[in-house]
Amino acid sequence: xxxxxxxxxxxxxxxxxxxxxxxxxxxxxxxxxxxxxxxxxxxxxxxxxxxxxxxxxxxxxxxxxxxxxxxxxxxxxxxxxxxxxxxxxxxxxxxxxxxxxxxxxxxxxxxxxxxxxxxxxxxxxxxxxxxxxxxxxxxxxxxxxxxxxxxxxxxxxxxxxxxxxxxxxxxxxxxxxx
Numbered sequence: 345x346x347x348x349x350x351x352x353x354x355x356x357x358x359x360x361x362x363x364x365x366x367x368x369x370x371x372x373x374x375x376x377x378x379x380x381x382x383x384x385x386x387x388x389x390x391x392x393x394x395x396x397x398x399x400x401x402x403x404x405x406x407x408x409x410x411x412x413x414x415x416x417x418x419x420x421x422x423x424x425x426x427x428x429x430x431x432x433x434x435x436x437x438x439x440x441x442x443x444x445x446x447x448x449x450x451x452x453x454x455x456x457x458x459x460x461x462x463x464x465x466x467x468x469x470x471x472x473x474x475x476x477x478x479x480x481x482x483x484x485x486x487x488x489x490x491x492x493x494x495x496x497x498x499x500x501x502x503x504x505x506x507x508x509x510x511x512x513x514x515x516x517x518x519x520x521x522x
Contacts, residue, residue: 354382354479357520358438358456361416372442373452374418375405375511376434377518378459380476385515386459388426388466389473389505401475401507403454403514415439419455426470427463434459440517445510454514475502483519 378386390400404423412418416436424431435458442451466474481487482500491497491508498516500507507515515521 354379355520356438356456356518358440358518361436361439361455371408371450372415372418373405373407373450374415374422375403375452375454375514376419376423376436377403377440377454377456377514378423378434379456379479380459380462382458383480384476384478385482386427386462387475387477387502387507387511388471389475391468391470391472393469400509400511401502401505402511404471405452407450415453416455419453420457423457426467427474428465428467429459429461429463433461440514443510443514452510454518456518473505475505477502479519482515483521485521488516488521 380386386404387401388404390402404426405419406422408418409421412421420431420434420436423429423434436455437458438456440454440456442453445452462476463474488498488500491499496513496516497508498512498521500512500515
């Protein structure tokens, strides 16, 4: 797990996990912002077979399932399922405010997690690729381009892919770039 002094060194903008959110009754989705080795963030490219956000660069995540007890449970379950890793390798430590997306009508809850072990494979029915991006590259404003189709429409290139939309907004908020 990320130590408190390491988190402060990263200068991430987030809230402590709120136990009050542990029994969300409405439909929602949750994503896991996975921080590896206190210096990289893991992103996935979603499969073109997914019902929403086909082929998008995203954080591992998805909709609440009936057995999920909380937003944290949803985020860690989804990360485990998509990346074929143990849930014990994903340690939640914080959260951001929920966001709305165009394709998904319910709120999406970003949960910050430390990732203790990199995935060696992934669920190919849900994920096309996995990317690790250094936080310092994401923090460098010269690496972002304002596309301007809508407010806060920033994009970031990850290899030949484009990080945009809600995932870009969440990333920028986490790094205090918004």
